[in-house]
Amino acid sequence: MQAIQSYITKNKDRFLNELINLLKIPSISADSAYKNDVFKAAEVIRSSLENAGCDHVEICETDGYPIVYGEKIIDKNLPTVLVYGHYDVQPPDPLDLWNSPPFEPVIQKTDIHPEGAIFARGASDDKGQVYMHVKALEYMTTHNELPCNVKFMIEGEEEVGSVNLGKFVASNKEKLTNDVILISDTGMIAKGIPSITTGLRGLSYVEVEVTGPNRDLHSGLYGGAVANPINILAKMIASLHDENNHITIPGFYDKVENLSDEERAEMAKAPFSLDDYKKALDIEAVYGEKGYTTNERNSIRPTLDVNGIWGGYTGEGAKTVIASKAYAKISMRLVPHQDWEEITELFKTHFERIAPAGVKVKVTPHHGGQGYVTPTNFNGYKAAAKAYEKTFGQVPIPERSGGSIPIVALFEKELDSKTILMGFGLDSDAIHSPNEHFGIGNYLKGIETIPWFYKYYSEMKG
Amino acid sequence: MQAIQSYITKNKDRFLNELINLLKIPSISADSAYKNDVFKAAEVIRSSLENAGCDHVEICETDGYPIVYGEKIIDKNLPTVLVYGHYDVQPPDPLDLWNSPPFEPVIQKTDIHPEGAIFARGASDDKGQVYMHVKALEYMTTHNELPCNVKFMIEGEEEVGSVNLGKFVASNKEKLTNDVILISDTGMIAKGIPSITTGLRGLSYVEVEVTGPNRDLHSGLYGGAVANPINILAKMIASLHDENNHITIPGFYDKVENLSDEERAEMAKAPFSLDDYKKALDIEAVYGEKGYTTNERNSIRPTLDVNGIWGGYTGEGAKTVIASKAYAKISMRLVPHQDWEEITELFKTHFERIAPAGVKVKVTPHHGGQGYVTPTNFNGYKAAAKAYEKTFGQVPIPERSGGSIPIVALFEKELDSKTILMGFGLDSDAIHSPNEHFGIGNYLKGIETIPWFYKYYSEMKG
Numbered sequence: 001m002q003a004i005q006s007y008i009t010k011n012k013d014r015f016l017n018e019l020i021n022l023l024k025i026p027s028i029s030a031d032s033a034y035k036n037d038v039f040k041a042a043e044v045i046r047s048s049l050e051n052a053g054c055d056h057v058e059i060c061e062t063d064g065y066p067i068v069y070g071e072k073i074i075d076k077n078l079p080t081v082l083v084y085g086h087y088d089v090q091p092p093d094p095l096d097l098w099n100s101p102p103f104e105p106v107i108q109k110t111d112i113h114p115e116g117a118i119f120a121r122g123a124s125d126d127k128g129q130v131y132m133h134v135k136a137l138e139y140m141t142t143h144n145e146l147p148c149n150v151k152f153m154i155e156g157e158e159e160v161g162s163v164n165l166g167k168f169v170a171s172n173k174e175k176l177t178n179d180v181i182l183i184s185d186t187g188m189i190a191k192g193i194p195s196i197t198t199g200l201r202g203l204s205y206v207e208v209e210v211t212g213p214n215r216d217l218h219s220g221l222y223g224g225a226v227a228n229p230i231n232i233l234a235k236m237i238a239s240l241h242d243e244n245n246h247i248t249i250p251g252f253y254d255k256v257e258n259l260s261d262e263e264r265a266e267m268a269k270a271p272f273s274l275d276d277y278k279k280a281l282d283i284e285a286v287y288g289e290k291g292y293t294t295n296e297r298n299s300i301r302p303t304l305d306v307n308g309i310w311g312g313y314t315g316e317g318a319k320t321v322i323a324s325k326a327y328a329k330i331s332m333r334l335v336p337h338q339d340w341e342e343i344t345e346l347f348k349t350h351f352e353r354i355a356p357a358g359v360k361v362k363v364t365p366h367h368g369g370q371g372y373v374t375p376t377n378f379n380g381y382k383a384a385a386k387a388y389e390k391t392f393g394q395v396p397i398p399e400r401s402g403g404s405i406p407i408v409a410l411f412e413k414e415l416d417s418k419t420i421l422m423g424f425g426l427d428s429d430a431i432h433s434p435n436e437h438f439g440i441g442n443y444l445k446g447i448e449t450i451p452w453f454y455k456y457y458s459e460m461k462g
Numbered sequence: 463m464q465a466i467q468s469y470i471t472k473n474k475d476r477f478l479n480e481l482i483n484l485l486k487i488p489s490i491s492a493d494s495a496y497k498n499d500v501f502k503a504a505e506v507i508r509s510s511l512e513n514a515g516c517d518h519v520e521i522c523e524t525d526g527y528p529i530v531y532g533e534k535i536i537d538k539n540l541p542t543v544l545v546y547g548h549y550d551v552q553p554p555d556p557l558d559l560w561n562s563p564p565f566e567p568v569i570q571k572t573d574i575h576p577e578g579a580i581f582a583r584g585a586s587d588d589k590g591q592v593y594m595h596v597k598a599l600e601y602m603t604t605h606n607e608l609p610c611n612v613k614f615m616i617e618g619e620e621e622v623g624s625v626n627l628g629k630f631v632a633s634n635k636e637k638l639t640n641d642v643i644l645i646s647d648t649g650m651i652a653k654g655i656p657s658i659t660t661g662l663r664g665l666s667y668v669e670v671e672v673t674g675p676n677r678d679l680h681s682g683l684y685g686g687a688v689a690n691p692i693n694i695l696a697k698m699i700a701s702l703h704d705e706n707n708h709i710t711i712p713g714f715y716d717k718v719e720n721l722s723d724e725e726r727a728e729m730a731k732a733p734f735s736l737d738d739y740k741k742a743l744d745i746e747a748v749y750g751e752k753g754y755t756t757n758e759r760n761s762i763r764p765t766l767d768v769n770g771i772w773g774g775y776t777g778e779g780a781k782t783v784i785a786s787k788a789y790a791k792i793s794m795r796l797v798p799h800q801d802w803e804e805i806t807e808l809f810k811t812h813f814e815r816i817a818p819a820g821v822k823v824k825v826t827p828h829h830g831g832q833g834y835v836t837p838t839n840f841n842g843y844k845a846a847a848k849a850y851e852k853t854f855g856q857v858p859i860p861e862r863s864g865g866s867i868p869i870v871a872l873f874e875k876e877l878d879s880k881t882i883l884m885g886f887g888l889d890s891d892a893i894h895s896p897n898e899h900f901g902i903g904n905y906l907k908g909i910e911t912i913p914w915f916y917k918y919y920s921e922m923k924g
């Protein structure tokens with residue numbers, strides 16, 4: 001793998017331009033208006049895999065967006081790495097907060113990325129990180145240094161709950177057989193400080209609708225005399241947390257895994273400055289569940305957040321109306337052992353139960369997934385750790401993430417293999433936010449590190 | 463006035479078509495996109511007053527939308543009636559709930575209006591009711607039966623708080639001198655059951671903005687660790703009412719006028735069926751302040767309602783985001799003696815005080831106005847009651863309304879004259895709602911009743 005650094009230096013501009021072309025496609029899976037663009041992004045992934053040396057590359061149709069599959073089998077007796085990622089992206093709104101159009105990538109220097117970062121929706125989540133694997137494969141195939149078999153499975157519905165991937169995996173177990181799954185869809189602790197995500201939170205995402213009167217009403221003539229769906233929705237949402245910010249849904253915490261003091265002490269060693277954290281977000285205080293630190297609140301504890309709310313008159317000026325309906329999108333992040341379908345059911349039952357007479361409530365589950373924990377004592381983890389040490393010069397820190405990649409738990413269930421979350425993004429990448437970006441240094445470091453993982457993993461397995 | 467009925471019969475179609483032309487103009491004062499239409503509506507009012515026999519009709523410019531003024535002075539020694547109304551309308555949204563386009567008036571029969579009703583935004587509030595006065599004047603001038611002087615003042619900013627009318631009135635006291643003010647911008651108890659509105663609620667309308675982190679965040683990476691502006695806004699809104707639905711803002715009730723048991727018993731005599739009320743709104747239960755009936759809750763008691771709320775992702779599908787900002791439009795209906803500016807200040811202070819660390823709160827007052835009570839023992843009220851008795855065959859019921867016409871209190875202060883609220887609308891007109899309509903019978907009955915008011919009032923004053 002010695003030539004990897006010089007190969008990157010030689011091809012840096014091409015690596016950037018190819019990614020930029022992919023980022024120009026608004027492949028927003030949540031918004032059907034972008035249907036054609038999502039398919040277009042799949043096509044670009046397909047050809048990029050072929051160019052990188054994959055065989056049997058195919059676009060596998062599903063009931064939703066297709067899954068791009070490709071493989072390079074050099075010897076049935078060698079271990080097989082399955083690379084998973086997604087080519088769909090989050091909606092870019094609010095658009096007015098972007099400094100440059102989300103699908104017109106630009107390279108800008110930042111304090112954290114003096115070498116420059118690519119600003120575009122999907123730069124870090126997940127097109128940029130998927131493309132690291134494509135370029136790493138290109139290096140290994142062109143230099144004849146691929147030490148094992150590799151399979152790629154890149155989907156287009158991750159941002160909407162991977163609705164069809166589960167079925168695809170279940171019905172293609174043979175094709176997807178592997179020894180370890182490699183995913184780059186997470187972050188590292190800080191630039192230059194490598195970390196491997198060893199835990200993911202589960203997710204339950206629901207939409208609620210509160211209906212009061214059968215039509216919008218004049219707030220003067222009816223105000224105070226009928227249940228106002230917005231006021232009621234606010235009351236119901238507020239009641240979901242108690243004064244200690246514990247979630248009040250009966251049974252919600254029953255299966256939550258409580259970490260030992262030792263484990264919490266270990267976590268607390270990760271470098272973290274609360275002042276920098278508050279400064280970066282421009283907040284005067286953090287806020288969350290009593291009895292836990294910020295890093296515990298966003299990783300080992302379950303949460304409930306309203307992701308969107310709307311109802312009544314939201315236009316310019318004033319309208320004295322009592323709306324007929326009010327809506328909210330609510331998501332719960334879950335920790336290992338909490339079952340997302342069970343939690344969704346608990347939420348539904350509770351939310352319907354607390355609705356006062358005078359309103360009707362409808363709860364619609366959107367999607368969800370289980371949490372996951374990666375052991376640190378198997379070959380996959382050890383190989384990844386060694387690869388990071390090789391390219392960063394230091395041992396990576398195992399880290400629990402607050403994010404969710406629901407499919408990881410499913411992989412273990414269906415394919416019986418562990419997943420290594422080899423993320424090269426940073427918290428400051430602003431994924432899911434305006435001005436998402438991916439540091440060029442992180443991008444190239446990923447391309448450099450991945451081949452070493454293949455090498456070490458093959459050696460350990462062999 | 464004997465010829466009024468036959469005149470209406472003869473000119474009915476023209477009276478309807480003229481109103482329909484006025485209703486076709488989307489004069490939405492709250493939305494600057496309709497600026498030209500609001501001015502256009504003013505122009506139509508101007509010409510209609512001239513055609514009805516007004517002298518010195520003029521479009522008086524203001525810092526906002528113009529006020530149309532016109533007068534017919536037949537004898538300085540005779541009493542003068544000042545007619546007030548507005549030609550602007552509420553925004554029509556939600557558009558998808560309209561059975562026909564809001565600015566393409568159609569006539570449809572309904573159970574309450576077997577003779578037909580005009581469906582259009584502004585049909586009842588207030589273009590239709592303003593036009594009754596124009597046509598009533600036309601009758602009196604063409605038949606030489608105008609028994610006193612009349613002045614018209616029709617504004618274009620009532621739905622946005624009459625922001626410039628106050629200044630206009632204050633600086634035109636001479637021009638606007640009158641003995642009684644006549645307004646048709648309210649309703650009557652039921653079709654065929656006349657009533658005169660003797661009380662109006664005041665209004666304080668504010669917009670609130672809650673800011674958490676300086677950018678939208680990934681709810682997985684930050685969920686549970688920072689204050690979510692939507693959850694916080696919900697909590698703050700919920701806390702504005704206690705378990706008895708009393709408003710919790712300190713000092714809010716200090717100046718509220720408490721009615722005597724006698725007065726409440728008198729109110730309770732008004733015909734009202736709670737079952738019909740619930741059936742009409744398709745609700746299983748009413749909801750409101752403990753210790754008061756539905757008719758008390760929406761008339762003699764102050765209220766606080768959220769008229770609109772928005773924040774985060776409200777599009778199709780799911781987005782796991784923590785929004786940087788959340789917003790709400792909140793209005794409070796006030797009763798006589800509550801000062802709207804004082805209440806607005808109390809709200810602002812309280813709302814800012816209850817904001818937890820970790821968010822910033824901004825409260826922006828939109829507009830407001832004082833409540834009002836009309837005495838039933840002066841000539842204006844007596845003349846109106848007699849006019850209703852003449853055309854409906856029964857004595858009208860004095861009624862407190864929950865609505866607000868902020869300008870009425872100002873009229874009394876600046877012009878030192880009382881206002882008669884001679885409304886011909888019905889609760890079922892759906893003003894401020896989709897499918898607003900005005901019964902043709904109500905429209906024509908208004909045209910028939912108004913001249914009798916002029917006659918009786920002149921006789922009583924004379």
